[in-house]
Amino acid sequence: MEELSLHILDALVNAVEAGASRMTVLVEEDTRADRLRIEITDNGRGMTQDMVAKVLDPFYTTRKTRHVGLGIPLFEAAARQCEGALTIRSEAGKGTELVATFRLSHVDRAPLGDMASTILAVLLSERQVDMEYVHRVDGRTFQFDSTEIRKELGTIPFSHPRVRNFILSFIREGEAELRQGSLKKKITGAIEGEVEGKEQSEWRG
Amino acid sequence: MARLKSVEELKKLRVEAQRDLMVRTQTGTRIIVGMGTCGIAAGAREVMQAILRELESRKIEAHVETVGCVGMCAQEPLVDIEQAGKARVRYANVTPENVPRLIEEHLIKGKVIQEWAIGRLDARKIQ
Numbered sequence: 001m002e003e004l005s006l007h008i009l010d011a012l013v014n015a016v017e018a019g020a021s022r023m024t025v026l027v028e029e030d031t032r033a034d035r036l037r038i039e040i041t042d043n044g045r046g047m048t049q050d051m052v053a054k055v056l057d058p059f060y061t062t063r064k065t066r067h068v069g070l071g072i073p074l075f076e077a078a079a080r081q082c083e084g085a086l087t088i089r090s091e092a093g094k095g096t097e098l099v100a101t102f103r104l105s106h107v108d109r110a111p112l113g114d115m116a117s118t119i120l121a122v123l124l125s126e127r128q129v130d131m132e133y134v135h136r137v138d139g140r141t142f143q144f145d146s147t148e149i150r151k152e153l154g155t156i157p158f159s160h161p162r163v164r165n166f167i168l169s170f171i172r173e174g175e176a177e178l179r180q181g182s183l184k185k186k187i188t189g190a191i192e193g194e195v196e197g198k199e200q201s202e203w204r205g
Numbered sequence: 206m207a208r209l210k211s212v213e214e215l216k217k218l219r220v221e222a223q224r225d226l227m228v229r230t231q232t233g234t235r236i237i238v239g240m241g242t243c244g245i246a247a248g249a250r251e252v253m254q255a256i257l258r259e260l261e262s263r264k265i266e267a268h269v270e271t272v273g274c275v276g277m278c279a280q281e282p283l284v285d286i287e288q289a290g291k292a293r294v295r296y297a298n299v300t301p302e303n304v305p306r307l308i309e310e311h312l313i314k315g316k317v318i319q320e321w322a323i324g325r326l327d328a329r330k331i332q
Contacts, residue, residue, distance in 0.1 A: 001246060009250060010242050017273045071242035117250050121240055124253075124271050152215040156222045159268050161261050166218060170211060 003113025004038065004102075007075040011040050011098055012122045014071060016129055018044030020095065022147075023122070023131045027112065029104060031138055036084075036102040036109070047090040055088060075100055082106035116171035119144065123158045123167065133171070140181050142174040233289030234267040234312065236260075239281060241274025247281040248300065255301035256284070259308045267312070280323060286311050295324040 001007055008025060015023050020042035028037045047055065058073040075098075076086040084101035102109050119133055123146055133144040146158070149167070156163060238244070238253045253271065260267055275283050280297035284307070287293040294317050296307060303321065310316045317325075 006245050006250065009240065010245050013240050013245075013271070013273050074242070074246075114250075117254055121238075121250055121253055121271050124269055126237075126270050126272055148212075149215060152212060153219050153222075156219055159270070160222050161257075162218055162222050164257060165261075166215065 001074065001078070002110060004078070004110050005113035005115045005118040007071075007078060007100070008038065008040065008115070009118040009121055010071040011075065012042075012118070012131070013125075015040070015042035015044050015096065016122065016125050016127065018042065018046070018096070020044030021129055023129065025119075025131065025133045027115075027133075027135045029135075029137045031104060034104045036104045038100045038102075039097065040099075041095060041097045043095040046092045046094050046096055047088075048092050052088050052090050056086075072098075078102075078110065082109045115175060116168045119146075119171060120158075120164060120167055124164075135175065135178060137178050137181065140178055142178045144171055144174065234265075235285075235287040236267050236269045237285040237287070238269065238271050239273070239275040239283040240271040241278070241281075243274055243278035244281040244283065247298075249282040251301050252282045252284065252299050252304065255304040256308070259304050263308065263313070265308065265312055277323075288312075293326040294322050295326075296321045297323040 001010075012023055012025070023040065023042040026037075026039040028035075028039075030036075055072050056076055058070050072086070072088070079086045079100045079102055082102040083106060084103060086098065086100045088096065088098050090096040115133065115135070119131060122129060122131055130146045130150065132146070135142045146167075149163075150158075153163060158164065158167065236256055238249055238256070240249050240253075253269065256269055259265075260269070277283060277297070282299045284296045284299045285293055286296070286307075294311070296303075296318070299307065299321070307318065307321070310318050
């Protein structure tokens with residue numbers, strides 16, 4: 001998939017279908033350690049150890065309408081091709097925790113992408129669900145929790161156009177602020193790298 | 206501070222949104238977007254965004270919902286449109302570019318786009 005947020009959406013739709021009423025997504029970017037970690041937890045019906053073992057197999061699905069379940073294997077392939085891994089821990093009746101890791105600067109790592117659209121797509125599910133999204137970049141944190149919004153809104157549904165727009169712009173603005181912080185560092189890094197390269201070529205010359 | 210500001214914004218939004226809520230709940234139009242792995246990989250999230258944008262720019266009242274895989278993976282993205290008292294119509298291979306025509310013809314003119322539709326479910330059978 002072109003964005004990691006699409007893999008995250010896929011995992012969250014799985015959670016909704018597993019009866020979850022609340023999901024948490026934690027995205028941690030650590031530029032010094034060069035790692036990206038995505039953790040998705042839900043309070044759905046969970047899986048037995050047998051099912052957990054099978055879920056990474058693309059030819060396994062609980063569905064009856066088709067015979068392949070590509071979502072988790074695709075997510076795992078994305079992590080593995082970036083010197084990372086995907087692990088799933090689950091307990092029947094309690095919920096599931098999925099952790100995917102990546103080398104942050106890996107050339108094949110897809111961008112995180114449009115998390116605002118991913119979260120909105122989940123909040124517009126047929127059944128009422130809530131989710132918390134925490135994004136950390138080098139210790140800076142952006143946090144979104146739909147239960148807080150629901151509390152303020154009372155009976156107004158998330159599908160209301162003004163609420164949808166509020167959610168999208170709240171997340172987009174928060175993400176942009178986080179990015180601005182890390183972008184400054186990246187630009188500095190690029191400038192330093194350039195100077196280094198120049199010095200080397202001058203020395204060689 | 207940012208958080209306090211957003212809570213105030215939400216309180217204001219609640220009062221304003223409450224006024225038109227009654228009208229909205231009575232319109233009975235649902236647009237359902239398949240959001241399984243197959244749908245997501247084929248661009249369903251972008252189709253959903255295009256639908257939301259189109260509804261907003263034309264000031265159309267409709268409930269947009271997402272569901273998991275519908276079972277016709279090769280035809281994704283799939284979008285169902287259901288209007289009160291009418292048959293539910295399923296459209297296949299929907300792209301963001303198709304969305305304006307879909308909204309214009311199906312929702313505004315009330316005409317099913319035959320070449321894009323792949324199924325129809327009788328209103329009584331949905332209940």
